[in-house]
Amino acid sequence: MFLEVKGLTKSFDGTQVLKGIDFTLEKGQVLSVIGSSGSGKTTLLRCINSLETADAGEILVGGNKIFDAQDAGAGRGIPREARLSFGLVFQSFHLFPQYTALENITLAPTLRIRTLCRKRRLSRAARDELLQKATEKALELLSKVGLSDKRDFYPCQLSGGQQQRVSIARALALNPDVLCFDEPTSALDPEITGEVLKIIKELAAEDMTMIIVTHEMTFARDVSDKILFMDGGVIAAQGSPEEIFGSHENTRLQTFLTSFYSNQAGAEPV
Amino acid sequence: MTFWQITLELLHGFGLTCLLFVLTLLLALPLGLGLSFCTMSRWKPLRAVSRVFVWIIRGIPLMLFICMIYYLPGLLGNGSGNLFDSLDRYFTQLMGSGHLLYYGSFLAVLIAFVINYACYFSEIFRGGVESISHGQYEAGQVLGMTKGQIFRKVILKQVIKRILPPMSNEVITLVKDTALANVIAIPEIIKRAKDMAATQALVWPLFYTAVFYLIFVGVLTLLFGYAEKRLSYFKA
Numbered sequence: 169m170f171l172e173v174k175g176l177t178k179s180f181d182g183t184q185v186l187k188g189i190d191f192t193l194e195k196g197q198v199l200s201v202i203g204s205s206g207s208g209k210t211t212l213l214r215c216i217n218s219l220e221t222a223d224a225g226e227i228l229v230g231g232n233k234i235f236d237a238q239d240a241g242a243g244r245g246i247p248r249e250a251r252l253s254f255g256l257v258f259q260s261f262h263l264f265p266q267y268t269a270l271e272n273i274t275l276a277p278t279l280r281i282r283t284l285c286r287k288r289r290l291s292r293a294a295r296d297e298l299l300q301k302a303t304e305k306a307l308e309l310l311s312k313v314g315l316s317d318k319r320d321f322y323p324c325q326l327s328g329g330q331q332q333r334v335s336i337a338r339a340l341a342l343n344p345d346v347l348c349f350d351e352p353t354s355a356l357d358p359e360i361t362g363e364v365l366k367i368i369k370e371l372a373a374e375d376m377t378m379i380i381v382t383h384e385m386t387f388a389r390d391v392s393d394k395i396l397f398m399d400g401g402v403i404a405a406q407g408s409p410e411e412i413f414g415s416h417e418n419t420r421l422q423t424f425l426t427s428f429y430s431n432q433a434g435a436e437p438v
Numbered sequence: 439m440t441f442w443q444i445t446l447e448l449l450h451g452f453g454l455t456c457l458l459f460v461l462t463l464l465l466a467l468p469l470g471l472g473l474s475f476c477t478m479s480r481w482k483p484l485r486a487v488s489r490v491f492v493w494i495i496r497g498i499p500l501m502l503f504i505c506m507i508y509y510l511p512g513l514l515g516n517g518s519g520n521l522f523d524s525l526d527r528y529f530t531q532l533m534g535s536g537h538l539l540y541y542g543s544f545l546a547v548l549i550a551f552v553i554n555y556a557c558y559f560s561e562i563f564r565g566g567v568e569s570i571s572h573g574q575y576e577a578g579q580v581l582g583m584t585k586g587q588i589f590r591k592v593i594l595k596q597v598i599k600r601i602l603p604p605m606s607n608e609v610i611t612l613v614k615d616t617a618l619a620n621v622i623a624i625p626e627i628i629k630r631a632k633d634m635a636a637t638q639a640l641v642w643p644l645f646y647t648a649v650f651y652l653i654f655v656g657v658l659t660l661l662f663g664y665a666e667k668r669l670s671y672f673k674a
Contacts, residue, residue, distance in 0.1 A: 256580040
């Protein structure tokens, strides 16, 4: 198993939000996490990305232990390198407003390269070469998300969909093993969710390992290899899209999907 | 006294006003930034102490605070007289000056100004830092940036953009507050104009001083306007 999440729990002020989450994911697979608001989907993603420290549990990527609640509890924080196994695309983008699209993508890699070169006492020429490569990679990613012509635009000059595409490129620039999305289209107008979903589909076709928290059921069914249905802090059901969207025996899942489809009636997304 | 002699005399005093202004800014800005980190600290005792400190300093009239700094060390000591006054005499003797030098008193005023303005600045900084969306920090975190990198490369510029308007307000207030230095006889511009009124029955120089302040504040307004324009390329 490429990604293993074992026994993850998390409480906020005595309220247990995650009550023991276990799942695995193969390399190159896409996992969608669905469920109603407050079911713990976002908290799960935030724990995986070390934005929250889980109270118990472990996370392994490619057999390496990325997170162990026992270590974290003992005050040994999460090493930054481990954190970079995961990338995260936020619901509301969180691009850095004072940087252009290109600079948003190159900022973190540039800082990493500079720190690395200082530590290893690399020559200026070697450093410049690495920086040059980082810029080339960023330009490649910009063209991948279809925004080569916007490289020098500031976030405030871009539409929501364009901003989200830049933020996907920004996350990809650090070569994460697993790319996570937290409701990537929830802050977007319905007409432009398509352009973001298209990019994610392309990434899936390139065998990028991804975890997507989403309310786009049709999209989840089309793009995923595996689906988790969360309810009240536990995984209430999991399986292939066919199993989940077929007639699953879990009644909570059935209620959720029924209410979802009745709300969506007449407005079938892409 | 001719108009030019009076202008020159007032300019002399205004030089001191400017010196107090510049030194206060240079010292109070970094001190205020440090203080703002204390008031935002996650360690409760530090946060409580620094917030009480800010409350006290902001609650005391600056004129009174200048007097406190100037007189209290002498009163609390062994009664051997005023510390800053002694410094004035010491420097006068050292330099062999014919009239009393005011270096010691100036130091007292500077200390009062720096502490007072550091407190005001710290609250402006705090407001600026706390207004930045938490998502900016999280975006930096998931990209593997260190806390220092996130603050310097992502947060700081957004904070500066946001605090420019309140900062320009406070800085302009500082220009005019320097006039309070005359309560302990620092010969800044107002003190000199008042002396002229007292010794030569010339009242108009006192009103004339307004021109100096207006020009200085005008220049500052332009500078802040320029800075705001320079940072208008992004929305934060």
